[in-house]
Amino acid sequence: MLNLKNIADDLSELQDRYWPPVEPFNRFGERFMAFLESDAKAQNGQLVALRASPEAHGEFLQLALGTIYAYIFGYKDSPLFLSTDDRLEVRMQVAKIVLEREMLEHFLKPRPVPALSSAEAGIDYLERLALENEGVLHPFFDFLADQASERALRTFLRLEVIRNEVVDDEVAFLIVGLQGTMKKVMTSNLWDECGNGRLQGFHTYWLRRLVERGEDWQELKRWRVASAPWFSKITSNSFNMMLTRSGYAYRAYGSFLMTEGWVKPHFDRILKGMARVGLDDPDTSVYFSRHAQIDPHHTAEMIAALRVQRPVLEKAEVDEIILGAHTAISAGTKMYERLHPYLAANA
Ligand SMILES: [Fe+2]
Ligand SMILES: [Fe+2]
Numbered sequence: 001m002l003n004l005k006n007i008a009d010d011l012s013e014l015q016d017r018y019w020p021p022v023e024p025f026n027r028f029g030e031r032f033m034a035f036l037e038s039d040a041k042a043q044n045g046q047l048v049a050l051r052a053s054p055e056a057h058g059e060f061l062q063l064a065l066g067t068i069y070a071y072i073f074g075y076k077d078s079p080l081f082l083s084t085d086d087r088l089e090v091r092m093q094v095a096k097i098v099l100e101r102e103m104l105e106h107f108l109k110p111r112p113v114p115a116l117s118s119a120e121a122g123i124d125y126l127e128r129l130a131l132e133n134e135g136v137l138h139p140f141f142d143f144l145a146d147q148a149s150e151r152a153l154r155t156f157l158r159l160e161v162i163r164n165e166v167v168d169d170e171v172a173f174l175i176v177g178l179q180g181t182m183k184k185v186m187t188s189n190l191w192d193e194c195g196n197g198r199l200q201g202f203h204t205y206w207l208r209r210l211v212e213r214g215e216d217w218q219e220l221k222r223w224r225v226a227s228a229p230w231f232s233k234i235t236s237n238s239f240n241m242m243l244t245r246s247g248y249a250y251r252a253y254g255s256f257l258m259t260e261g262w263v264k265p266h267f268d269r270i271l272k273g274m275a276r277v278g279l280d281d282p283d284t285s286v287y288f289s290r291h292a293q294i295d296p297h298h299t300a301e302m303i304a305a306l307r308v309q310r311p312v313l314e315k316a317e318v319d320e321i322i323l324g325a326h327t328a329i330s331a332g333t334k335m336y337e338r339l340h341p342y343l344a345a346n347a
Contacts, residue, residue, distance in 0.1 A: 002197055010198050010199040010200050011199065012199070012200060014205070014208045014209065014212055015199055015205075015208075017208060017217065018076065019165070019204060019208065020075055020077075020162075020165035020166055020204075021161070021165070021211060021217060021220050021221055021224075022070075022075055022076050022077035022221060022224070023076070023077065023221045023222070023225060024076045024077065024081065025070070025076070025077050025078060025079045025081065026225070028067065028079065029063060029064075029067075031060060032060070032063070032064045032067065032095075034046075035060075035064065035095060036088075036091045036092065036095055037091070040098075043095075043098055044098075047098075047102050047106075051106055057106070057107070058107060058230065058231065059230040061099055061102060061103050061107055061237075062230045062231065062233040062234060062237055063230050063233070064095065064099055065096075065099050065100070065103065065233070065237040065240075065241070066233045066236075066237060067079065068092055068095060068096045068099070069236070069237065069240040069244070071089075071092055072096075072240070072244055073166055073169060075166075079092075096244075100241045100245065103237065103238070103241065104241070104327070107334075108238060108327055108330045108331055108334070109330065110323060110326035110327040110329070110330045111326045111329075111330070112323075112326075113319045113322045113323055113326070114322075116315075116319075118315060119312070119313050119314060119315040119317070119318045122315060122318035122319060122321070122322055123303070123306045123307055123313075123318060125322065126254065126257065126303065126306065126318070126321060126322060126325060127303050129258070129322075129325055129329075130257055130258060130260075130261035130299055130303065130325075131261065133258065133325075133329050134329065134333055135258065135262055135328075135329050135332040135333050135336070136261070136262060136265050137265065138266075138332075138333060138336045139340070140336035140337075140339060140340045141265070141266050141269040141270065141336075142269065143340055143343070143344065144156060144269055144270055144272075144273040144343075145269035145270070145272040145273045145276070146272075146273070146276075147344075148273055148277075148343055148344075149277070149346070150277035150278070150279065151346060152343040152344070152346045153273055153274060153277055153279055154214070154279070155343060155346050156270075156339075156343055157210060157214070157274075157279070157284070158216070158220055158223065158224070158228070159228065159232045159339070160270075160287075161207050161210060161211060161220065162224055162228065162232070162236075163232070163235065163236055164203070164204070164207060164287070165204060165207060166204075167193060167203060167204065168190060168193040168194055168202065168203070168204060170239060170240070170243055170256075171186060171189050171190045171193050171256075172190055173243035173244065173252070174186050174243060174249075174252050174253065174256060175187055175190060176246075176249065177246060177249035178249065178253070180309055180310055180311075181304075181305040181308050181309050181310070182253065182302075182305045182306070182309055184305070185301045185302055185304075185305040186253075186302075188301070189298055189301070192294065192298070203287070203290075203291070206286045206287035206290065207287055209283040209284075209286060209287075210283060210284050210286075210287055212283065213281060213283035213284050214284065229338070229339075229342055231334070231335055231338035231339065231342075232335065232339065234331050234332075234334055234335040234338075235259070235328070235331045235332055235335050237331075238255070238327055238328065238330075238331035239252065239255050239256070239259070239328065239331075242255050242324055242327065248320075248324065250317055250320035250321045250324065251320050251321065251323055251324025251327060252324055253302070253321050253324060254320070254321035254322060254323065254324030254325035254326075254327075254328070255324040255325065255327055255328035256302070256328075257299065257302045257303070257321070257324075257325060258325045258328040258329055258332070259328055259332070260295045260298045260299045260302065261295075261299045262332065263291050263292065263295035263296075263299075264291075264292045264295060264296050267288040267289075267291055267292040267295075268292055270288050271285060271288050271289060271292065274288070306318070306321070
């Protein structure tokens, strides 16, 4: 419960900024507009044709889904910010389902769930997987630690702001459809995301400090629309797919478990790279230094919740969590493989 007397005590100038740092929606891409207006058969034909060119296929999928999730989240970059359009929304919801299926089966292609003897064995598998998977020690983060130029790191920081700018909304979506200890843990996580009730403790407030310190408010908004590479959307789109399909509620939990587990090993190396090029002032680094402390605990809580969950999780439920974990690993590694040469060229 909040104290009504000091509900505005923690307002600051930084809080006056609109968040997330986006420009109002401009217009649909031509190809996506054509896709929205097509019937199911024509949409399928367009996707089959695109598969022949993986670059064009990936770009179309990720940019289109990015626009759809901007609509789902409803900030100023939504095609329908605080407005409705029944016909367009029906089309976008149809496109969402078609494109998510395409992303899952023809782009992410997560590893299948291994044959495990029981739900408990599945939880053991998840616990090991959270510590050891091909994303944890991915060479992309060694590149950031030891080689990336200041310019490349600044570009990377922009992408991190964008990737994490609505993480509290994502955790809020993740709570829906859970029960018992799993819900308790995720609700506590959301309260952490929201600064345990202090505006300046919101995790996104740390991102505000980063953008402010870099004097990047205007340029970031322009750059994200004009220049951010399509592959920087892969992990957000993968997670948003699972968060916004009720049937994937447990997959979303598994996905978040993996990405929380990545935070310390990734952020430690990001911080090393930032210090190397002199980007280690407290405003720029606070988001990373605080998360390197908090997120190992969030990972442990999420595993612990699975073990004591009542009613006891069934094997099929744990398998869904594992599939979500595999989906996140696929999305993350695909994105790092693309970001590495992109940022190395961004010297
Ligand atoms: Fe956070
Ligand atoms: Fe966290």
